[in-house]
């Protein structure tokens with residue numbers, strides 16, 4: 001039986017690993033081995049039977065399949081370097097990264113692991129924390145088919161409702177994720193603009209939210225709720241649903257690739273500038289939808305609304 005490892009228990013990783021551990025328990029499979037920079041985040045997983053392992057190299061040594069779900073490219077690169085430098089054999093191990101990283105990072109990682117006869121699957125996800133909790137994420141997966149076939153049953157109807165197979169070239173699923181986030185970030189900007197417009201014209205955010213949910217779908221409706229419930233600026237010290245710096249990273253990746261391919265992304269540039277301005281004003285503890293605060297300021301309102309936190313950075 002292959003033991004499965006998991007590194008990264010943030011807003012998304014904890015929810016995903018929880019569903020995976022529950023699945024393994026129903027199959028009487030070996031319990032998940034988990035690790036995280038902040039190990040205490042794994043306490044709920046431990047209570048479900050998963051095993052903590054604070055040393056990533058030891059986790060890799062015990063597991064045949066290793067999932068990672070971390071903030072950004074440099075954290076993933078650090079983990080892979082750590083596995084490579086451990087001196088242990090990585091032969092036939094499958095590394096599955098679900099984070100959003102640049103396709104170039106994926107390409108480099110594939111090459112490094114291939115030298116050690118290990119496989120790398122890029123399996124980024126679409127959907128936020130509530131969807132991760134429900135096990136209904138959309139995954140894009142790419143990499144060696146043999147490895148994909150092994151891993152898909154751990155994803156489909158466990159952590160995700162749909163797996164889009166992007167083929168053997170692992171950079172392709174990462175590219176799809178970066179492209180998808182052009183839509184995500186633009187949609188957040190559009191919903192934020194519409195909600196400030198609704199508030200200032202006297203229409204009100206309630207009818208606007210009803211329309212957004214009904215006419216533009218649950219994803220857009222969910223973005224509106226992030227504004228009207230104040231979670232765009234959550235209490236200091238809490239973990240945002242989708243941290244503003246993560247969305248800025250995603251937009252940076254898209255804009256860098258667009259430049260290389262002579263593509264213009266003017267809408268994304270506006271949203272990116274507004275996210276950066278929000279972070280400058282209110283700090284790191286912000287959701288990606290916090291461009292709304294800046295749009296409010298442009299209209300002469302306070303950055304904060306009646307449901308958000310009221311200051312601090």
Ligand SMILES: NC(=O)c1ccc[n+]([C@@H]2O[C@H](COP(=O)([O-])OP(=O)(O)OC[C@H]3O[C@@H](n4cnc5c(N)ncnc54)[C@H](OP(=O)(O)O)[C@@H]3O)[C@@H](O)[C@H]2O)c1
Pocket residue numbers: 007008009010011012013036037038039041069070071072075098099100101125126127128129239241242243246247250
């Ligand atoms: N949130 C979303 O809605 C969403 C949706 C789709 C994709 N994504 C992508 O999924 C990935 C994870 O997102 P998330 O929202 O779960 O992020 P998150 O809540 O910020 O969690 C980030 C994870 O990375 C770890 N980490 C951060 N810096 C580290 C470092 N220097 N060394 C070691 N570990 C480090 C964190 O450890 P600690 O627990 O110790 O901080 C945590 O486990 C990101 O690439 C994001 O862009 C997010």
